Amino acid sequence: MEPISPASETYPPVQEEVARLAGTPQVRAAFDRFRAQESQFALWQMEATRLAAPPFGEATRAAWLADRFRELGLSDVQVDEVGNVFGVRPGYGSRYVALSAHIDTVFPAATPLNIRQQGSRLYGPGVSDNGAGIAAMLALASVLASARIAHALPYVFIGNVGEEGEGDLRGMRHVFATPHWRDAIAYSVIVDGAGADTIVAEALGSRRFEVIVRGPGGHSWSDFGAPNPIIALSRTIEAFSQTPVPTTPKTTFNVGVIRGGTSVNSIPESASMRVDLRSTSMSEIDRLERALRTALEHAVAAENRAPAQRGTRRPPLVQSEVVEIGNRPAGELAQDARLLKVIRAVDVQLGNSAQVQRASTDANIPLSLGREAIAIGGGGSGGGAHTLQEWFDCNGRDLGLRRILLTMLTLSGVSE
């Protein structure tokens, strides 16, 4: 994390443009509407959150969102083949500013969704992550329509699937694998969770593997000497865990789960582990992956020589498999990127203090492709993300919404 330097010191032209936009009657009217319509935003947030949206099960929530997009007058509303919901506010030119929020949650389909409101607080699983993002996206679409702001570049609103866990960013990955959107989206503003105090501009990359070693198994006494998958896996961990990693770019590895064997007097038929590699640098992740594969190859080869060493003549039978179970690409926004200048200038204009952070979000995908993207909060405050005690406080939501609006208008330009 680094503190934000006041944008006024560094980027006067952007700062002046943000100040000019913030002073126009239409934008002031929009700011007022953010306050006046708060109860509607909270209702949308609760409605969305009451529809279960587990990984790979977002269709009901997607259909609900598409209906809201149509009601709010967005054009070309559609759900793509992986379940992402799109709606467009036309402008001029072929390059878009994208405003997106992931619609999936970490909660399995059977999780009771007891979503309720007490005063300014909303409670329930997913209400903040990413009920806050969905509400912010709808708030923006609603206020842009009623305040009649003529932005120059068109906007595309995207409720995307697959951000959490095993979703592995599949929704955003698909958006940027679609030739039309990959080429058309100039800037991505991603709303994830509550708050207005962060700017995720650095994408933490990760790659995850399940490593499986299989062998013939056998009796611990009568089959002694047969190659043992647990021993091969242990040797892999022993060798791999000695791989040096740099502090800059920060790079980490973890063996988080290990399984194998059935009883103390059986030579196991299989053993497996789950490994997590992370870095802000893709080449460091590649290097760690090579180290893991090399350690595994050597360990398997050593275990396949073991029968001879143990005085038996069994053929070498241990085999290994590496299955990739997650892959989130790394990347970062350049220091001189326009999007970074704009959000910093907006924060100065609004008297908001925010810090640049590194995280794994939907922004990983555009950032890894060299596109300008940030992930920010939808305003208000929240806590307990990924737990049943999750909450969101609507107080101060309008600051987050003003921040998003000014950022988008500055990026797109406004027609006079």
Ligand SMILES: [Zn+2]
């Ligand atoms: Zn989220």
